[in-house]
Amino acid sequence: MTITLQESLELLKEMYEQWMPFDRLLGIRIDSLTPTDVQVRIDMREELIGNFVREILHGGVISSVLDLTGGLVASVELLKHLEGMEVEELGKRMARIGTIDLRVDFLRAGKGKFFTATGSVLRKGNKVAVVRTELCNDQKVLIAAGTGTYLVS
Amino acid sequence: MTITLQESLELLKEMYEQWMPFDRLLGIRIDSLTPTDVQVRIDMREELIGNFVREILHGGVISSVLDLTGGLVASVELLKHLEGMEVEELGKRMARIGTIDLRVDFLRAGKGKFFTATGSVLRKGNKVAVVRTELCNDQKVLIAAGTGTYLVS
Amino acid sequence: MTITLQESLELLKEMYEQWMPFDRLLGIRIDSLTPTDVQVRIDMREELIGNFVREILHGGVISSVLDLTGGLVASVELLKHLEGMEVEELGKRMARIGTIDLRVDFLRAGKGKFFTATGSVLRKGNKVAVVRTELCNDQKVLIAAGTGTYLVS
Amino acid sequence: MTITLQESLELLKEMYEQWMPFDRLLGIRIDSLTPTDVQVRIDMREELIGNFVREILHGGVISSVLDLTGGLVASVELLKHLEGMEVEELGKRMARIGTIDLRVDFLRAGKGKFFTATGSVLRKGNKVAVVRTELCNDQKVLIAAGTGTYLVS
Numbered sequence: 001m002t003i004t005l006q007e008s009l010e011l012l013k014e015m016y017e018q019w020m021p022f023d024r025l026l027g028i029r030i031d032s033l034t035p036t037d038v039q040v041r042i043d044m045r046e047e048l049i050g051n052f053v054r055e056i057l058h059g060g061v062i063s064s065v066l067d068l069t070g071g072l073v074a075s076v077e078l079l080k081h082l083e084g085m086e087v088e089e090l091g092k093r094m095a096r097i098g099t100i101d102l103r104v105d106f107l108r109a110g111k112g113k114f115f116t117a118t119g120s121v122l123r124k125g126n127k128v129a130v131v132r133t134e135l136c137n138d139q140k141v142l143i144a145a146g147t148g149t150y151l152v153s
Numbered sequence: 154m155t156i157t158l159q160e161s162l163e164l165l166k167e168m169y170e171q172w173m174p175f176d177r178l179l180g181i182r183i184d185s186l187t188p189t190d191v192q193v194r195i196d197m198r199e200e201l202i203g204n205f206v207r208e209i210l211h212g213g214v215i216s217s218v219l220d221l222t223g224g225l226v227a228s229v230e231l232l233k234h235l236e237g238m239e240v241e242e243l244g245k246r247m248a249r250i251g252t253i254d255l256r257v258d259f260l261r262a263g264k265g266k267f268f269t270a271t272g273s274v275l276r277k278g279n280k281v282a283v284v285r286t287e288l289c290n291d292q293k294v295l296i297a298a299g300t301g302t303y304l305v306s
Numbered sequence: 307m308t309i310t311l312q313e314s315l316e317l318l319k320e321m322y323e324q325w326m327p328f329d330r331l332l333g334i335r336i337d338s339l340t341p342t343d344v345q346v347r348i349d350m351r352e353e354l355i356g357n358f359v360r361e362i363l364h365g366g367v368i369s370s371v372l373d374l375t376g377g378l379v380a381s382v383e384l385l386k387h388l389e390g391m392e393v394e395e396l397g398k399r400m401a402r403i404g405t406i407d408l409r410v411d412f413l414r415a416g417k418g419k420f421f422t423a424t425g426s427v428l429r430k431g432n433k434v435a436v437v438r439t440e441l442c443n444d445q446k447v448l449i450a451a452g453t454g455t456y457l458v459s
Numbered sequence: 460m461t462i463t464l465q466e467s468l469e470l471l472k473e474m475y476e477q478w479m480p481f482d483r484l485l486g487i488r489i490d491s492l493t494p495t496d497v498q499v500r501i502d503m504r505e506e507l508i509g510n511f512v513r514e515i516l517h518g519g520v521i522s523s524v525l526d527l528t529g530g531l532v533a534s535v536e537l538l539k540h541l542e543g544m545e546v547e548e549l550g551k552r553m554a555r556i557g558t559i560d561l562r563v564d565f566l567r568a569g570k571g572k573f574f575t576a577t578g579s580v581l582r583k584g585n586k587v588a589v590v591r592t593e594l595c596n597d598q599k600v601l602i603a604a605g606t607g608t609y610l611v612s
Contacts, residue, residue, distance in 0.1 A: 022211035064213025364481035370519025
């Protein structure tokens with residue numbers, strides 16, 4: 001049995017939003033997940049604060065969001081290339097996706113009501129993918145930037 | 154008014170464990186915080202899982218713990234050099250500490266009942282500090298390694 | 307005595323091209339150095355090859371070019387903010403500029419007759435600057451990407 | 460035809476010292492290359508200086524040495540696991556080894572008559588390896604540290 005790219009993207013969204021307990025704890029929402037656009041959103045709330053005086057997002061939340069956004073972008077890229085593959089085989093390939101390493105640059109204090117993360121593929125190999133990511137606040141101010149290497153085989 | 158190094162370390166522990174909402178959400182505990190030893194612990198629990206099938210720690214939790222461990226190590230180093238400083242001035246210096254950038258290498262699947270993070274200073278400047286960190290599981294298996302650059306001035 | 311921004315940029319170009327022995331060994335050329343555009347070029351030649359079979363640029367050359375391009379971009383940013391400063395003071399500030407850390411992603415084999423590197427500032431603080439850089443070959447194919455943190459105070 | 464581990468290590472040494480033009484330009488020497496110890500040396504000379512006033516090693520030289528040291532360490536690790544493999548197959552595997560990404564932390568000014576680089580494996584997978592490296596000067600002062608991810612399949 002094979003599934004369409006659209007169906008596989010819907011499955012991917014469900015996986016990230018519903019099946020990953022820590023994503024639920026953070027309150028991750030995937031606003032867009034198409035072959036050309038991935039957008040992840042997280043709303044500010046008290047539990048995500050790293051510094052009670054300045055009321056800014058904890059660096060760990062920023063790293064988490066950039067890491068999973070990069071993973072999503074790498075996954076979408078892979079799904080595009082695996083279109084038409086048997087579901088079972090697809091599942092095996094998706095299960096092997098994982099972050100190898102991640103660099104995060106914390107550029108400005110994480111102030112905002114909500115934050116949006118996006119990413120773009122720098123390298124799409126059949127073994128590893130490299131993805132650059134960015135996190136902006138509700139004023140579209142760049143808060144942090146990331147570069148991650150992902151295993152995709 | 155000045156405080157002793159011991160008093161400042163106790164204050165630092167309280168800051169990280171009690172005053173940072175996201176550290177509380179994660180369940181961070183500082184097992185050791187002395188001039189020569191910093192040890193951070195996090196217990197596995199369902200909310201911290203990144204992959205419901207494999208029941209492993211979410212990469213975002215790993216990044217968070219390594220980031221804050223590096224920040225703690227950089228802070229302790231700074232406190233050692235600021236011993237005898239006025240409390241108010243000390244507070245100002247501590248408030249300026251922040252992560253500039255962080256690299257995390259995810260080496261093995263985060264399986265375990267609890268995890269312990271430690272770190273060592275590679276560079277102790279009066280402007281920036283560089284700290285290498287490591288996260289091991291309850292079997293002392295190395296799960297992830299980090300290198301972070303911290304602003305300390 | 308003060309110098310204009312234009313004069314300080316010319317001095318910077320001379321420093322990088324003439325006064326740094328290793329830049330001369332590599333054969334670095336600065337094709338553009340204006341307040342809004344920095345472009346560094348290196349021509350392929352036999353000594354820069356890393357792999358005699360595949361005839362591609364050595365990774366060390368790529369890291370070197372991205373590092374110095376990031377340093378140039380950070381320097382230009384600083385010079386823009388220091389316009390009108392006394393020459394002596396300017397010299398002191400410039401002498402303190404240095405790379406704190408650098409990440410390089412090697413995306414494709416370094417094949418080409420010449421390579422061009424550019425960069426953009428992600429963070430312009432008065433203590434540290436973060437610069438993203440890219441290296442393309444003569445066909446404008448992206449070969450490598452970098453992110454560097456530079457001390458600017 | 461198969462070769463012993465010892466023979467393959469000698470071949471590897473020759474490759475790095477003799478067959479890579481840029482390594483020769485830098486003046487790289489491999490002082491030790493055994494299954495448990497890799498040591499790379501570079502002597503200071505005028506062409507490798509990055510700053511004519513301070514007479515310190517160019518950051519690009521440091522990145523180059525750490526990158527190739529990490530590659531050597533990853534290669535030795537691979538050779539240990541491929542012992543007894545046919546020479547032709549071994550050659551194919553070795554040719555695929557390459558740096559995916561590298562982080563370098565520049566910790567102290569590169570002053571010294573010669574520099575020695577070593578490395579240790581953090582992750583030895585059959586797809587990627589992660590290696591931590593360090594560069595010390597002749598006084599055994601740590602000058603720079605690196606973390607590199609290498610493709611080994």
